Amino acid sequence: xxxxxxxxxxxxxxxxxxxxxxxxxxxxxxxxxxxxxxxxxxxxxxxxxxxxxxxxxxxxxxxxxxxxxxxxxxxxxxxxxxxxxxxxxxxxxxxxxxxxxxxxxxxxxxxxxxxxxxxxxxxxxxxxxxxxxxxxxxxxxxxxxxxxxxxxxxxxxxxxxxxxxxxxxxxxxxxxxxxxxxxxxxxxxxxxxxxxxxxxxxxxxxxxxxxxxxxxxxxxxxxxxxxxxxxxxxxxxxxxxxxxxxxxxxxxxxxxxxxxxxxxxxxxxxxxxxxxxxxxxxxxxxxxxxxxxxxxxxxxxxxxxxxxxxxxxxxxxxxxxxxxxxxxxxxxxxxxxxxxxxxxxxxxxxxxx
Numbered sequence: 001x002x003x004x005x006x007x008x009x010x011x012x013x014x015x016x017x018x019x020x021x022x023x024x025x026x027x028x029x030x031x032x033x034x035x036x037x038x039x040x041x042x043x044x045x046x047x048x049x050x051x052x053x054x055x056x057x058x059x060x061x062x063x064x065x066x067x068x069x070x071x072x073x074x075x076x077x078x079x080x081x082x083x084x085x086x087x088x089x090x091x092x093x094x095x096x097x098x099x100x101x102x103x104x105x106x107x108x109x110x111x112x113x114x115x116x117x118x119x120x121x122x123x124x125x126x127x128x129x130x131x132x133x134x135x136x137x138x139x140x141x142x143x144x145x146x147x148x149x150x151x152x153x154x155x156x157x158x159x160x161x162x163x164x165x166x167x168x169x170x171x172x173x174x175x176x177x178x179x180x181x182x183x184x185x186x187x188x189x190x191x192x193x194x195x196x197x198x199x200x201x202x203x204x205x206x207x208x209x210x211x212x213x214x215x216x217x218x219x220x221x222x223x224x225x226x227x228x229x230x231x232x233x234x235x236x237x238x239x240x241x242x243x244x245x246x247x248x249x250x251x252x253x254x255x256x257x258x259x260x261x262x263x264x265x266x267x268x269x270x271x272x273x274x275x276x277x278x279x280x281x282x283x284x285x286x287x288x289x290x291x292x293x294x295x296x297x298x299x300x301x302x303x304x305x306x307x308x309x310x311x312x313x314x315x316x317x318x319x320x321x322x323x324x325x326x327x328x329x330x331x332x333x334x335x336x337x338x339x340x341x342x343x344x345x346x347x348x349x350x351x352x353x
Contacts (some may be wrong), residue, residue, distance in 0.1 A: 003282065005216045008308065009299045010320055018329035019153040021160050026185045029328055029335040033319050035311060036341040040322055045180040045336055048293070054193030055244040057236060059289075061175040061252045062198045064166035067143030072112035074103070081110045083118060083131065084146060086172060086205055087225065092136045093121075097205075101127050113142050125220075146172060148332050150298075161332075170202035170225065176295045176332045177250035197235055201226040201252040201276060210300040221279040221302055226256040230271040233260065236288065237268050247291040247340070251303045254310070255280060257288040280306040282313060291340040296323055296330040311339045 022028045026046040033040050043050070052058075068085035082099040089095060098104045098120070110118040116138040122130030133139045145158045155161060163178035165186070190196055204222040211219045236246055236257070248254035258280060260272040267287035279302065292310055297303040308316045319337060328335045 003216060005211050005214055005219075005300050007313070008211075008216070008301070008304050010317075010324075012299070012324065012330055016324065016327065016330050016334075017150050018331060018333035018335075019151055020155075021179065021333040022329075024182060025164075025180050026182050028180050030180075031319060031323055031326075031328065031335070031337045033311060033315065033337060033339045034341060035315065035339060038315055038318075040319060042326065046185060048185075048338060049188055049192050049194075051338060051340055052189060052192055052194050052247075053245075055239070055242070056194045056247055057197060057239045057244060058189065058194055058247045058249055059197045059199060059232070059236065059253050059257060060163075060165060060178055060181075060249045061201050061203075061256070062163070062165050062167045063171040063175060063200050063202050063252070064169045065145050065162055065171045065174050065203075066169050067140055067145050068172040069144045069146040070110075070112050070118070070139060070142060071144075072110040072118070075109035075111055075117075079103070083110065083112075084172065085143070086128065087202070087223070088170075089130065092134075093130065093132050095124065096129050096131050097127055098129050098131075104129065113138060116142055148173060150331060151333065165198065167198075168200045168202075168227075170200070172205070173203045174332065175201070175203055175250045175252045177253075177293045177336060179333070180293075180336050181249075195235065195239070197232040199226070199228050199232055199253060199256055201256040203252055210298060211302065211305075216281060216305060219279070219302070221277060223275045223277050224252075224255075226259065226272065226274070226276040228256060228260045228269065228272040233269045233271045240267060240269075245290040246288060247293065248289040249293045251292075251294055251297075251306045254286075254289050254292055255306060258284070258286065261287040280309050282309045284309045286310060291338070294337050294339065295332070296320065296328065296334055296337065298331065307337075307339070 028045045030043045030045045070083040074081045084097040086095045108120045117134040120129045202225045204224045259276045259278040260269045
């Protein structure tokens with residue numbers, strides 16, 4: 001049967017879209033989904049250590065959200081303008097989205113601050129613009145941390161849209177599966193004998209942009225810059241040889257590790273630095289990851305497709321129905337899901353429904 005984007009659609013009551021974060025972070029709900037048995041349990045996130053065991057390896061994405069939303073005035077008309085930075089191409093040159101897109105084209109100039117000007121020097125696909133800034137440090141000082149378009153409540157503390165371990169600036173959206181961890185919970189996890197490793201994938205636009213093509217295989221995924229340090233790769237490969245579980249925290253981490261393991265018949269993860277272009281759809285053979293912590297994602301999104309590929313369509317559809325029936329909170333500030341198996345390697349990739 002041919003795969004269709006509509007296969008990854010579902011109805012979510014609008015009131016289940018979380019507008020504010022839970023306090024404290026680890027009090028969010030956790031739906032535990034066992035791939036081996038298809039069973040589900042309703043827990044709280046602070047109870048996640050109950051599903052971990054000595055020797056497990058948890059891999060995190062330590063990317064930090066940059067103040068990527070810039071507001072200014074169009075030179076000449078004085079009309080309002082807005083820029084959303086997507087990725088840095090070279091010093092002072094960024095790919096971005098702009099508002100109003102119909103009035104901002106190549107040659108347009110936006111004044112952000114008296115000493116910060118933005119000139120559009122190119123136009124790309126899906127409304128993207130290439131912009132040269134007169135003062136790059138100044139533009140980051142002038143910017144705001146962007147919240148996803150489905151969040152309408154102001155955020156009192158911008159740090160609440162960062163993970164507690166965020167260190168490497170570069171994302172335009174948070175790796176939201178990590179928002180549930182607190183320093184105390186991380187210590188508790190480590191005290192159980194779980195090794196915590198850190199990688200970097202700078203999150204881009206596909207986090208909240210639905211696929212518009214009828215056939216998802218026709219979609220071009222947005223490239224994101226990632227880094228798997230050599231030490232992390234070595235530790236992951238050692239754990240694999242010893243048949244210990246690798247748990248990816250977030251779809252970003254899973255996608256990065258799978259990219260780093262591409263081309264390896266044994267699933268070895270190589271140290272990596274570069275653009276990640278891997279689009280994971282059902283049928284993908286997972287090489288690097290045994291379990292995943294993830295939030296609940298938008299319909300028709302690349303993230304939902306990745307999670308479906310990992311858990312199997314029937315099981316993930318069932319999990320989403322269960323979460324909606326039990327009134328879980330969805331999306332960036334919402335609740336979490338742990339997709340795990342208690343079996344050790346080798347693990348069977350779920351069948352595509």
